[in-house]
Amino acid sequence: MIGTLAHGAILVSLAVVAFGMFFIPFAIKRDRRDWVALAYSAVYTNFLLITVATVAMVWALVTHDFSLSYVAQVGSKATPLFYTIISLWGALEGSILFWAWVLAMYAAAVVWINADRPGNLVPYAAAALLGISLFFGILLVGPADPFKPVFPVPLDGPGPNPLLQNHILMAVHPPLLYLGYVGMSVPFAFAVGAMLSGEVLTDDWIKITRRWTLSSWGLLSAAIIAGMWWSYEVLGWGGYWAWDPVENASFMPWLTATAFLHSVMVQERRGMLRLWNLNLVVGTFVLTILGTFLTRSGIISSVHAFTTGTIGYYFLAFIAVTLLVALALVAGTSGRLKDEKRFDGPASRETVFLLNNLFLTAFMFTVLLGTLFPLVAESVKGVKVSVGEPFFNRMSLPMIVALLFLMGVGPALPWKRITMPELKAKLRAPLVGAAVMLAIAIAVGTRNFYALVTFAFVGFSGASNKFEFWYGIRARQRAHGENYLTALFRLMAGNRRRYGGYVAHLGILTVALGIAASSTFRTETEATLKPGDSMTVSGHTVRLKQVWGREEVQRSVIGATLEIVKNGAVTGTIEPKMNFYPTSQQPVPTPQVKSSIAGDLYANLQAFRPDGSSATVRLIYEPMVPWIWIGGMIVVLGSVLSILPARSRA
Amino acid sequence: MTRVRSVFAALSLALTLALSLAVAMPRALVAQQAPAAPRDTLVVTPEGLRAGAPTKATDPALEARTSAVASGLRCPVCQGLSIQDSPSELAQQMRSLVRDQLAAGKTDEEVRAYFISKYGEWILLEPKASGFNLLVYALPVLLVVGGLGFIITLVRRWTVAPALGDASDASDASDRDAADGGENSTT
Numbered sequence: 001m002i003g004t005l006a007h008g009a010i011l012v013s014l015a016v017v018a019f020g021m022f023f024i025p026f027a028i029k030r031d032r033r034d035w036v037a038l039a040y041s042a043v044y045t046n047f048l049l050i051t052v053a054t055v056a057m058v059w060a061l062v063t064h065d066f067s068l069s070y071v072a073q074v075g076s077k078a079t080p081l082f083y084t085i086i087s088l089w090g091a092l093e094g095s096i097l098f099w100a101w102v103l104a105m106y107a108a109a110v111v112w113i114n115a116d117r118p119g120n121l122v123p124y125a126a127a128a129l130l131g132i133s134l135f136f137g138i139l140l141v142g143p144a145d146p147f148k149p150v151f152p153v154p155l156d157g158p159g160p161n162p163l164l165q166n167h168i169l170m171a172v173h174p175p176l177l178y179l180g181y182v183g184m185s186v187p188f189a190f191a192v193g194a195m196l197s198g199e200v201l202t203d204d205w206i207k208i209t210r211r212w213t214l215s216s217w218g219l220l221s222a223a224i225i226a227g228m229w230w231s232y233e234v235l236g237w238g239g240y241w242a243w244d245p246v247e248n249a250s251f252m253p254w255l256t257a258t259a260f261l262h263s264v265m266v267q268e269r270r271g272m273l274r275l276w277n278l279n280l281v282v283g284t285f286v287l288t289i290l291g292t293f294l295t296r297s298g299i300i301s302s303v304h305a306f307t308t309g310t311i312g313y314y315f316l317a318f319i320a321v322t323l324l325v326a327l328a329l330v331a332g333t334s335g336r337l338k339d340e341k342r343f344d345g346p347a348s349r350e351t352v353f354l355l356n357n358l359f360l361t362a363f364m365f366t367v368l369l370g371t372l373f374p375l376v377a378e379s380v381k382g383v384k385v386s387v388g389e390p391f392f393n394r395m396s397l398p399m400i401v402a403l404l405f406l407m408g409v410g411p412a413l414p415w416k417r418i419t420m421p422e423l424k425a426k427l428r429a430p431l432v433g434a435a436v437m438l439a440i441a442i443a444v445g446t447r448n449f450y451a452l453v454t455f456a457f458v459g460f461s462g463a464s465n466k467f468e469f470w471y472g473i474r475a476r477q478r479a480h481g482e483n484y485l486t487a488l489f490r491l492m493a494g495n496r497r498r499y500g501g502y503v504a505h506l507g508i509l510t511v512a513l514g515i516a517a518s519s520t521f522r523t524e525t526e527a528t529l530k531p532g533d534s535m536t537v538s539g540h541t542v543r544l545k546q547v548w549g550r551e552e553v554q555r556s557v558i559g560a561t562l563e564i565v566k567n568g569a570v571t572g573t574i575e576p577k578m579n580f581y582p583t584s585q586q587p588v589p590t591p592q593v594k595s596s597i598a599g600d601l602y603a604n605l606q607a608f609r610p611d612g613s614s615a616t617v618r619l620i621y622e623p624m625v626p627w628i629w630i631g632g633m634i635v636v637l638g639s640v641l642s643i644l645p646a647r648s649r650a
Numbered sequence: 651m652t653r654v655r656s657v658f659a660a661l662s663l664a665l666t667l668a669l670s671l672a673v674a675m676p677r678a679l680v681a682q683q684a685p686a687a688p689r690d691t692l693v694v695t696p697e698g699l700r701a702g703a704p705t706k707a708t709d710p711a712l713e714a715r716t717s718a719v720a721s722g723l724r725c726p727v728c729q730g731l732s733i734q735d736s737p738s739e740l741a742q743q744m745r746s747l748v749r750d751q752l753a754a755g756k757t758d759e760e761v762r763a764y765f766i767s768k769y770g771e772w773i774l775l776e777p778k779a780s781g782f783n784l785l786v787y788a789l790p791v792l793l794v795v796g797g798l799g800f801i802i803t804l805v806r807r808w809t810v811a812p813a814l815g816d817a818s819d820a821s822d823a824s825d826r827d828a829a830d831g832g833e834n835s836t837t
Contacts, residue, residue: 109657112653112657113653113654113657179664211658211661215658215661215662215665218665219664219665222665235731235737236737237731237735237736237737238735239735242729242730242731242735243730244729244730245730341807341808342808342810343805343808343809343810344809344810345809346805346806346809351801351805354801354804354805355798355801358794358797358798358801359794361797362790362793362794362797365789365790365793366790369786369789369790370786373777373785373786377777377782377783380782381782383770383771383782384770384771384772385771385772385774385777385783386724386730386772386773386774386775386776386777387775387776387777387786388724388730388732388775388776389721389730389732389775390721390722390775390776391775391776391777391786394776395787395790399794586738589737604737606737606742607739607742618737636665639665640662640665640666643658643661643662643665644658644659644662645654645658645659
């Protein structure tokens with residue numbers, strides 16, 4: 001019943017979307033704004049219909065309506081309500097439905113905001129968003145139909161993938177990821193609209209999409225950090241990034257979007273890089289679709305690869321069509337775009353932005369190449385090869401340290417050019433920062449080359465970005481006689497975008513510091529303990545108290561209670577577990593982390609004797625891991641500062 | 651105008667919400683991990699139970715070599731994890747195999763060759779830098795070098811004023827006062 005309703009809603013939405021998409025160009029050709037307004041209602045109607053379908057799916061999940069294929073696939077009466085609701089994005093069909101819903105929401109918001117804007121930019125952008133919606137609508141009635149009837153109706157289902165119901169972060173990471181990922185469709189749609197309407201010659205489309213790009217970027221950053229946190233908390237190996245194809249898929253559009261956020265400033269300020277920016281926007285969008293194709297089609301195995309049928313071909317076709325249309329438009333536009341071709345000096349912020357764009361795109365290319373290379377090697381040479389963590393670390397570290405360095409140089413350099421005395425004055429603080437960090441790093445025993453360079457550059461850029469605030473505060477104090485706090489507040493309020501950017505830089509640097517410290521100074525040990533035995537890793541001692549087990553509604557849990565011992569006194573316990581789900585052969589590791597700002601004590605239960613007489617525990621000490629999560633939050637704060645609407649002064 | 655403000659206020663709200671969720675997370679985690687049932691009985695599920703292999707006390711040099719070799723070998727049942735990192739049972743067995751072979755006097759290369767003979771080149775997490783595989787190493791380097799060359803030419807060709815000339819309009823103060831484009835002019 002509810003399946004029929006939802007299925008009907010999606011079918012109607014397909015017709016509505018197709019109508020809107022083709023009607024908009026027609027209305028523009030006839031120069032009928034009233035028809036455009038009519039076509040806009042297609043955007044709202046689509047949002048309404050997909051909302052109905054999504055709510056219907058959640059309802060079916062909650063009421064355990066196993067007559068629907070998706071519920072039969074991921075539902076189970078034993079699964080707690082919370083994990084039942086979030087299993088909406090726990091498998092292929094549901095995640096496509098959720099994607100379509102987020103996309104419809106974005107399209108409705110774009111049209112609602114800009115409906116009164118004259119010109120053809122917004123109508124064409126709406127048509128582009130409807131075109132993307134059409135693709136997802138086709139998936140929902142074709143290869144990713146979540147509402148297929150199942151007969152005979154099963155009495156119960158297997159429940160969601162154990163990995164996805166083992167941690168609360170699964171409620172946070174996927175929605176953030178979809179909001180960020182799908183949000184990249186908006187700048188793409190505006191780029192297409194700008195090229196179709198000819199408004200690409202003015203830079204209006206960039207002003208309209210600035211906040212969309214920034215908010216999507218902030219959400220994607222938050223999603224990537226939340227994903228790292230999830231794998232740290234769930235996968236049991238004490239790491240947070242493994243260059244898994246799906247991690248790469250989320251990271252590649254982030255890199256090109258980051259490049260765009262910087263290079264777009266060169267376009268706004270200096271009228272350069274217009275064509276390049278169009279390509280970055282198109283590339284970012286295509287990378288979101290390509291990433292989804294790679295991880296959802298099963299062509300590359302990954303933590304997130306859902307089992308599949310023909311959906312890969314649909315994605316390939318969509319990528320081909322998108323690339324053809326977008327590149328044809330860009331090629332048609334390129335002749336008309338007149339870039340300013342003027343640098344005032346090689347030592348200028350615009351030069352740094354060029355280098356930033358080079359390294360970010362080369363980084364993206366490296367990740368893309370490494371992710372695809374196993375496929376290429378197998379089809380060309382017939383040899384199976386792996387491209388994993390050692391490769392990506394080796395190739396990306398030089399680019400990462402270059403970017404860390406540029407993050408300090410860029411803010412220190414003004415637009416256009418700088419004089420030698422100014423340059424010296426500007427570089428003093430960053431160089432001191434680099435020297436201090438380097439000295440600390442050597443003092444605590446860092447010997448690895450890249451770690452030393454990373455610490456030094458973090459010091460360099462950290463000082464550089466912090467001093468930008470200081471210079472601004474001092475200037476305000478001189479001009480207005482304000483106290484420090486007022487000056488800081490007014491400074492940031494006066495140019496949120498700029499200072500939000502510096503806050504984001506400081507966040508990234510904090511993340512880099514956390515990653516460098518935790519990977520350089522990670523120590524681990526593994527031991528099989530009997531109750532009463534203890535083990536030690538870099539000064540932290542734990543003693544096995546007992547191995548225990550209990551039944552929960554949806555799983556059985558085996559745990560080891562370890563007492564943290566300091567100077568002979570018990571200061572706390574740490575309790576790694578293994579969760580056994582009936583649907584999974586392998587137990588799901590459930591490590592426990594004791595966090596402090598200095599570092600994490602991470603315990604994972606590797607094995608145990610069924611009679612409880614011993615447990616094998618991997619104990620890891622990782623310094624400064626929480627800095628990664630805190631840095632992520634600072635990045636998000638920076639993007640919030642940048643997108644907060646300016647207070648109206650009138 | 652009000653529409654712009656309300657939508658982006660909503661988006662900022664979503665981000666802030668994510669932020670506060672993240673802040674609240676540790677607490678939620680603690681709550682989630684609170685014991686739900688008495689735990690004095692050991693419930694044993696038949697499948698998947700594993701007995702711990704006793705770990706031998708070994709010398710640190712051997713451990714360091716083991717972990718160096720193991721970091722480059724792929725865990726066959728995981729997603730891209732090395733046998734050094736993976737907590738899976740197979741990875742643990744393979745790791746002790748690496749340790750045993752090294753202890754028996756094999757070189758790192760011989761141990762790697764042993765695993766290649768068993769699983770194929772696929773077992774290496776980093777492809778050998780020879781033959782066709784050179785592409786995956788060379789292309790990014792070529793891109794960076796070519797891109798640097800391109801940028802240098804571009805900047806040189808487009809620079810009209812002499813490098814590091816005297817500052818007039820380029821002082822940072824004027825830069826700071828000018829609002830970055832678009833801050834207040836967004837539709």
